[in-house]
Amino acid sequence: MSGQAEFDRIKQATVIGIGLIGGSLALGLKERGGVTVHGYDASPETVAKAEALGIIDHGHTSLEAAVREADVVFLAVPVGVASAILTELAQLPLQDQCIISDVGSTKGDILRTAVSHPALAARFIGGHPMAGSHQSGVEAARAHLFENAYYVLTPLVDTSMDQVRRLSECLECSTGARLVIMKADHHDRVVGAISHLPHVLAAALVNQVAGYNQENEWYHRLAAGGFRDLTRVAASDPVMWRDILLSNREALLELLADWTSEMEAIQRAIQQGEGATIESFFQEAKQAREGLPERKKGVIQPSWECYVDLPDRPGGIGEVTTLLGREEISIVNIGVMQSREGRPGALRLVLADQEQWSRAKACLSQNGYSIFDPDTDPVD
Ligand SMILES: NC(=O)C1=CN([C@@H]2O[C@H](COP(=O)(O)OP(=O)(O)OC[C@H]3O[C@@H](n4cnc5c(N)ncnc54)[C@H](O)[C@@H]3O)[C@@H](O)[C@H]2O)C=CC1
Numbered sequence: 001m002s003g004q005a006e007f008d009r010i011k012q013a014t015v016i017g018i019g020l021i022g023g024s025l026a027l028g029l030k031e032r033g034g035v036t037v038h039g040y041d042a043s044p045e046t047v048a049k050a051e052a053l054g055i056i057d058h059g060h061t062s063l064e065a066a067v068r069e070a071d072v073v074f075l076a077v078p079v080g081v082a083s084a085i086l087t088e089l090a091q092l093p094l095q096d097q098c099i100i101s102d103v104g105s106t107k108g109d110i111l112r113t114a115v116s117h118p119a120l121a122a123r124f125i126g127g128h129p130m131a132g133s134h135q136s137g138v139e140a141a142r143a144h145l146f147e148n149a150y151y152v153l154t155p156l157v158d159t160s161m162d163q164v165r166r167l168s169e170c171l172e173c174s175t176g177a178r179l180v181i182m183k184a185d186h187h188d189r190v191v192g193a194i195s196h197l198p199h200v201l202a203a204a205l206v207n208q209v210a211g212y213n214q215e216n217e218w219y220h221r222l223a224a225g226g227f228r229d230l231t232r233v234a235a236s237d238p239v240m241w242r243d244i245l246l247s248n249r250e251a252l253l254e255l256l257a258d259w260t261s262e263m264e265a266i267q268r269a270i271q272q273g274e275g276a277t278i279e280s281f282f283q284e285a286k287q288a289r290e291g292l293p294e295r296k297k298g299v300i301q302p303s304w305e306c307y308v309d310l311p312d313r314p315g316g317i318g319e320v321t322t323l324l325g326r327e328e329i330s331i332v333n334i335g336v337m338q339s340r341e342g343r344p345g346a347l348r349l350v351l352a353d354q355e356q357w358s359r360a361k362a363c364l365s366q367n368g369y370s371i372f373d374p375d376t377d378p379v380d
């Protein structure tokens with residue numbers, strides 16, 4: 001592959017691993033990017049399903065046939081198997097200008113594999129779309145999954161910037177994501193802190209409480225909004241997260257050591273009754289939380305939620321759902337947040353996406369309801 005070559009627009013793509021992320025990428029490439037999409041998966045049933053659902057144009061059961069015509073190949077398989085497939089690709093005939101990219105949650109391992117194969121080093125560009133969900137499988141694929149999310153690219157030193165531009169333009173147009181370039185080790189450290197560590201903590205918290213609940217079921221019965229919000233990602237795929245932790249070992253061990261000393265400090269403050277230390281612990285966190293950049297899809301994707309003061313009269317919930325129904329706004333989840341006696345409760349609404357969330361808030365405000373948005377409104 002020559003660095004001087006004129007690069008054509010990407011017209012054919014191959015997605016290897018047609019699950020949540022591979023399927024969503026395939027849909028975006030096909031429907032928004034005007035790219036012909038070939039698909040390959042270890043499971044022939046998944047290939048057949050993806051073809052039947054119109055997620056890919058051509059399904060393959062041979063890796064060689066799947067990648068032969070591709071301008072770009074995306075590896076969208078679990079992190080634990082990506083390096084082995086990349087090594088297989090190094091032996092297969094590919095188009096001269098073919099780019100290979102991936103979507104894995106960690107970047108160090110796969111880049112080291114790419115560097116170790118001369119046939120790959122100039123064509124591999126690591127990638128990571130910073131949006132997803134706790135669901136998995138081809139049925140969960142959505143063309144708009146990556147809209148407005150960051151999408152990190154981690155090129156190698158040998159990668160031609162023309163090829164990076166070629167891939168970025170294709171991805172921007174096909175996914176609606178915001179492309180950014182980063183070094184792999186920086187990516188792994190940052191994503192370790194804001195995604196991998198929180199997944200560990202969420203799982204640990206859920207496991208700790210599940211242990212107590214075996215003795216006394218009130219633990220689960222009383223588990224309220226805060227516990228549920230904080231631990232949503234504990235429902236993610238255990239195999240995927242096993243692979244991510246093992247692959248980002250170095251960064252995670254450092255982050256866990258920092259976490260442990262933070263917990264020891266707060267434990268000491270509680271033991272010694274140091275109210276001021278405890279207060280400033282929460283004060284710092286409150287300020288940092290309020291200073292997070294404007295609401296957008298981050299790696300821990302926010303659920304599009306808002307709280308509505310519930311009118312203290314019969315049929316109050318029905319009024320809210322009817323108003324939203326009339327505007328064709330669909331509610332993903334709804335719950336009553338009970339308040340102190342004598343004060344009206346609130347309805348917690350979860351909407352499907354940002355557009356429905358904005359319309360729901362506008363519709364309810366116009367109809368005299370008081371709305372509270374936990375991410376933007378100050379709490380008194
Ligand atoms: N789930 C999420 O929210 C996000 C996941 N990622 C990354 O995306 C990648 C894929 O994750 P998901 O789509 O969630 O997983 P998934 O489980 O939905 O899909 C993975 C697909 O890969 C296939 N597969 C497994 N081993 C294979 C092999 N050896 N050859 C060919 N196909 C194989 C599976 O049959 C499955 O269809 C992972 O590397 C993950 O780290 C990145 C961003 C977000």
Ligand SMILES: O=C(O)C(=O)Cc1ccc(O)cc1
Nearest residue numbers: 105131132133134299300301
């Ligand atoms: O659902 C969530 O909040 C997630 O955190 C999804 C997710 C999982 C893994 C990634 O590498 C990126 C995003």
